[in-house]
Amino acid sequence: KAGVTQTPRYLIKTRGQQVTLSCSPISGHRSVSWYQQTPGQGLQFLFEYFSETQRNKGNFPGRFSGRQFSNSRSEMNVSTLELGDSALYLCASSLGGATAEAFFGQGTRLTVV
Amino acid sequence: DQQVKQNSPSLSVQEGRISILNCDYTNSMFDYFLWYKKYPAEGPTFLISISSIKDKNEDGRFTVFLNKSAKHLSLHIVPSQPGDSAVYFCAASVSSGSARQLTFGSGTQLTVLP
Numbered sequence: 001k002a003g004v005t006q007t008p009r010y011l012i013k014t015r016g017q018q019v020t021l022s023c024s025p026i027s028g029h030r031s032v033s034w035y036q037q038t039p040g041q042g043l044q045f046l047f048e049y050f051s052e053t054q055r056n057k058g059n060f061p062g063r064f065s066g067r068q069f070s071n072s073r074s075e076m077n078v079s080t081l082e083l084g085d086s087a088l089y090l091c092a093s094s095l096g097g098a099t100a101e102a103f104f105g106q107g108t109r110l111t112v113v
Numbered sequence: 114d115q116q117v118k119q120n121s122p123s124l125s126v127q128e129g130r131i132s133i134l135n136c137d138y139t140n141s142m143f144d145y146f147l148w149y150k151k152y153p154a155e156g157p158t159f160l161i162s163i164s165s166i167k168d169k170n171e172d173g174r175f176t177v178f179l180n181k182s183a184k185h186l187s188l189h190i191v192p193s194q195p196g197d198s199a200v201y202f203c204a205a206s207v208s209s210g211s212a213r214q215l216t217f218g219s220g221t222q223l224t225v226l227p
Contacts, residue, residue, distance in 0.1 A: 042119075045214050045215065100213065101162075
């Protein structure tokens with residue numbers, strides 16, 4: 001079956017702009033989580049959606065937001081971009097449940113200039 | 114405050130030998146632990162997990178050990194192969210909740226030398 005698909009793969013934006021990233025989970029998976037990876041910081045949890053509801057949110061400013069649609073696809077939005085937002089943004093899907101295996105997409109590499 | 118720590122940013126091992134990757138955690142609520150492997154330009158892929166009711170879990174060449182009293186886990190790869198060269202992340206979660214949130218360490222770059 002198809003894996004987790006993230007679009008676009010690469011993105012260059014200017015400071016102050018906003019950006020929307022997309023994630024299509026594995027068919028049948030209702031949980032979608034977003035993570036930010038920066039050099040030396042590992043992966044930091046942004047938020048998790050399950051059945052269109054945000055269940056959990058990490059310690060990121062309100063400029064980072066997301067949503068999930070009825071088909072489980074999810075989008076992540078970052079407004080008023082800062083240079084420090086340059087990172088690899090990863091989406092993971094799972095069946096849901098705290099121990100369900102999470103499958104990651106290839107990520108979107110965002111560069112803010 | 115990093116709740117999951119991987120103190121070795123890199124590790125080099127000869128092919129055929131054992132690779133031992135270490136991870137420490139501080140949050141005593143964590144009771145489910147996972148290891149992921151990541152190649153450049155790819156997302157992390159799941160390797161192996163362990164629940165806190167166990168102290169060891171094996172899957173082929175991969176074994177994870179958990180020492181709850183020390184809040185320490187390790188991943189052993191035996192024998193190591195050049196294809197194992199990647200960044201390894203340990204992650205932890207609280208299994209009693211319904212939400213899916215993984216707390217990751219900063220990763221260890223493993224290089225297996227032929």
